[in-house]
Amino acid sequence: MGHPLLFQTDFGLADGAVSAMYGVAYSVSEDLKISNLTHEITPYDIWEASYRLIQTVQYWPAGTVFVSVVDPGVGSTRRSIVVETSSGQYVVSPDNGTLTHVKRMCGVVAARVIDESVNRLPNSGESYTFHGRDIYAYTGARLASGVITFEQVGPEVPVDSVVELPVVEARREGDLVAGTIDVLDVRFGSLWTNIPREMFLALGLGHGSRVEVTITNDTRHIYKNILVYAKSFADVYVGEPLVYVNSLDNIAVAINQGSFAKAYNIGTGNSWKIQIRKAPKIIYE
Incomplete structure (x- = not known):
């Protein structure tokens, strides 16, 4: 057979x-x-x-x-x-x-x-x-x-x-983790990073935590915002961005029922960098 x-x-x-x-x-x-x-x-x-x-x-x-x-x-x-x-x-x-x-x-x-x-x-x-x-x-x-x-x-x-392409390793630097946007979840426009779940959780985060996400392409600043770390898409409103764990046990960024990649014209590869840290506390005077 x-x-x-x-x-x-x-x-x-x-x-x-x-x-x-x-x-x-x-x-x-x-x-x-x-x-x-x-x-x-x-x-x-x-x-x-x-x-x-x-x-x-x-x-x-x-x-x-x-x-x-x-x-x-x-x-x-x-x-x-x-x-x-x-x-x-x-x-x-x-x-x-x-x-x-x-x-x-x-x-x-x-x-x-x-x-x-x-x-x-x-x-x-x-x-x-x-x-x-x-x-x-x-x-x-x-x-x-x-x-x-x-x-x-x-x-x-x-x-x-066996030939390998250049790879930029994910890393932790103090209170943040950094990596690259490796590929898109093509049909839905989610961003799949190379940041492993365990590295991300080492920041002391749990579902419902707020995180600050920064995306750059070479020297261009593309995106910076506060997102929720969600267990699933159902944990946020339609149209709301989120951070979640994808099917490869890496961190991903998405918009519930929307395309993050199209919304912000984001691509993939080693030049597309992402940093995530626990959202800073805002003090009102």
């Missing part, structure tokens, strides 16, 4: 690219069970692809194969790679930083470069722009269906050699 196979790309669904990947996979085995993680990654955004993987990978059974194709360097000298996570899943991807968060937060125990002389769609050797179909979907399907083992993917390479 095979294992689940999941696809993630920045292709969208407006044309036949994703369908072609499905077709290649089913040509390997019609018994495969294929699901989509997402095909709405922002074009060329390797960081977002990395983050979407860590949202998902560890919740699937051991043996599950993920194929992630966000590949602005397609056809270049970047490697094509498969890694095994510490919890037994496999990720097939260009070695361009897509595996950053899986490597850091889930753990990678082994890595292999795809041997394209074996694990490449037959008669596709002169195509250099659709590795998602010709190499990644094909190899992922062969691995998920049991046609090949992980060892047959290709030569093993050191885990330390």
